[in-house]
Amino acid sequence: MPRRRDRFDGDFDEVIADARAGSARAFERIFTTLSPVVTGYLRLQGAAEPEDLTSEVFVAVLRNVGSFDGDEAGFRSWVFTIAHRRLLDERRRAYRKPAPAPLSETPDRPAPDDVERAVENLLSAAEVRALCVRLSPDQRDVLLMRLLGRLTIDEVAAALDRTPGSVKALQRRGLRAISRMIEREGVPL
Amino acid sequence: MTPRGDHEPAMSATPLLDDDAIEAIMTDAAADLAGPLVAFVDLVQAEGAGAPPPPSPILARLLAEGAAAADEGDAAAALPGHDAPTARPGGAAVYGRRDDAADATAQPKGATAPAPVIADLPARLPAGAAARGGRRRRRNMVARVAGAGLAAKVALGAGAAAAGVLGAGVLPGPAGRVARDAIEAVTPIQFPRDDHPADDRPVEGRGGADSDPGSGADEPGEHGDRVSPDATGESDGQPGVDGPQVAETAPGADERSGDTPATTDPPRTPSSTVPPSAPGQPSDPGAPADPGPPPSIPSTIPAPPTTKTAGDAPDRGGTTQTTP
Numbered sequence: 001m002p003r004r005r006d007r008f009d010g011d012f013d014e015v016i017a018d019a020r021a022g023s024a025r026a027f028e029r030i031f032t033t034l035s036p037v038v039t040g041y042l043r044l045q046g047a048a049e050p051e052d053l054t055s056e057v058f059v060a061v062l063r064n065v066g067s068f069d070g071d072e073a074g075f076r077s078w079v080f081t082i083a084h085r086r087l088l089d090e091r092r093r094a095y096r097k098p099a100p101a102p103l104s105e106t107p108d109r110p111a112p113d114d115v116e117r118a119v120e121n122l123l124s125a126a127e128v129r130a131l132c133v134r135l136s137p138d139q140r141d142v143l144l145m146r147l148l149g150r151l152t153i154d155e156v157a158a159a160l161d162r163t164p165g166s167v168k169a170l171q172r173r174g175l176r177a178i179s180r181m182i183e184r185e186g187v188p189l
Numbered sequence: 190m191t192p193r194g195d196h197e198p199a200m201s202a203t204p205l206l207d208d209d210a211i212e213a214i215m216t217d218a219a220a221d222l223a224g225p226l227v228a229f230v231d232l233v234q235a236e237g238a239g240a241p242p243p244p245s246p247i248l249a250r251l252l253a254e255g256a257a258a259a260d261e262g263d264a265a266a267a268l269p270g271h272d273a274p275t276a277r278p279g280g281a282a283v284y285g286r287r288d289d290a291a292d293a294t295a296q297p298k299g300a301t302a303p304a305p306v307i308a309d310l311p312a313r314l315p316a317g318a319a320a321r322g323g324r325r326r327r328r329n330m331v332a333r334v335a336g337a338g339l340a341a342k343v344a345l346g347a348g349a350a351a352a353g354v355l356g357a358g359v360l361p362g363p364a365g366r367v368a369r370d371a372i373e374a375v376t377p378i379q380f381p382r383d384d385h386p387a388d389d390r391p392v393e394g395r396g397g398a399d400s401d402p403g404s405g406a407d408e409p410g411e412h413g414d415r416v417s418p419d420a421t422g423e424s425d426g427q428p429g430v431d432g433p434q435v436a437e438t439a440p441g442a443d444e445r446s447g448d449t450p451a452t453t454d455p456p457r458t459p460s461s462t463v464p465p466s467a468p469g470q471p472s473d474p475g476a477p478a479d480p481g482p483p484p485s486i487p488s489t490i491p492a493p494p495t496t497k498t499a500g501d502a503p504d505r506g507g508t509t510q511t512t513p
Contacts, residue, residue, distance in 0.1 A: 022256020032241045040237030055245035062251050128232045148237040182225040
């Protein structure tokens with residue numbers, strides 16, 4: 001069953017109208033609904049301080065929500081576009097690319113021949129982050145926007161200033177790269 | 190044609206994903222399928238399923254006060270250098286600098302210092318602006334000299350060298366004045382005018398113990414400005430000074446004997462026929478103090494000798510030489 005893209009339980013129009021009017025409750029609703037996925041996006045992108053960056057994103061969102069005009073999908077796309085731009089700003093400030101997670105931080109994995117234990121274990125969050133960091137930046141942008149922001153191909157293409165065809169290609173290559181890393185390195189699933 | 194890098198899956202256990210399979214994975218439609226990618230997608234989505242992060246103080250104020258705090262933030266964001274993101278109908282944002290005045294006050298990690306207020310600029314100027322202005326002026330001067338022609342550079346260098354020589358006091362007074370006038374004529378350099386320049390200032394003992402430093406009598410550049418009483422006859426009733434006599438104000442008075450009028454030996458040149466021990470000569474230790482009129486000097490010089498007194502003024506009482 002496809003997951004539901006509606007995160008506001010059908011109340012988006014009301015919430016956004018209240019937010020335009022300056023309602024603190026609407027502000028809080030927007031923040032509590034979207035901030036976890038924005039934080040997850042920034043964390044998997046390798047942001048140094050994802051929570052601080054999330055606050056910056058929502059300060060900008062709430063201050064300018066009066067200028068937004070669109071539906072929920074457009075609002076999510078707008079929020080993720082701001083988050084992505086903030087991430088780029090942070091990287092420019094740091095003058096470096098996100099460093100791959102050191103091997104010491106990855107948990108111990110079972111031996112490849114221990115099939116039972118491998119089956120029982122799932123990828124931990126640290127392993128997922130390590131896999132994401134090893135993707136190319138373009139592939140990572142596309143996959144995380146699609147999975148966490150639940151954006152369509154066209155929305156991702158608009159957010160990243162790309163064509164839908166290039167977004168599709170990046171998505172396919174990113175998933176294949178993940179598959180290869182999991183197979184070659186014996187990541188238990 | 191297979192895209193570059195897409196050959197590996199043919200040898201891999203991972204099935205080649207088509208667009209439908211990928212879309213099913215991305216939208217959870219393939220949840221019933223077991224596979225590494227589905228697990229990966231689930232774990233990625235779990236990263237965004239946590240609790241909201243703690244808001245920053247600025248965001249907390251926004252969440253508590255709503256648009257009232259946002260309006261204040263907008264007013265602060267209207268300051269120069271603060272571009273607010275603008276929403277487009279498609280959802281994409283046109284973004285500029287992310288700095289907000291309120292962000293600066295919160296000082297999050299990695300935040301820069303608040304933007305300086307324009308009113309504070311005058312107070313900040315003396316600290317660094319003066320030094321920057323000096324450096325800028327020096328750079329402009331260097332650039333101006335570098336862009337000048339060869340002749341101008343040569344003239345500037347000569348002027349600087351001459352000014353250095355004069356400033357160091359290498360040249361004596363009259364030569365220094367000549368050089369100074371020449372430099373002032375051909376260059377914009379102006380030397381300070383001083384009645385007693387450093388190089389002309391009398392040095393203690395220079396004119397002898399009896400010399401008056403303030404009289405200027407010993408200053409070579411003021412020869413003839415004063416007439417000695419001996420020359421006018423006010424001192425002894427006889428105008429003029431005898432050749433062998435040396436005025437007391439002449440240099441080297443302290444080296445001469447007090448009672449015997451000191452004289453300066455004439456230069457002993459091979460052509461000189463004056464016997465060193467001739468009577469009445471200054472070199473004669475037994476010569477009287479006032480020998481009177483100069484004796485006729487037995488000389489082989491056929492022509493009348495030209496009497497030349499060292500120094501132009503008779504009061505100098507300088508060395509009297511008889512030269513051919």
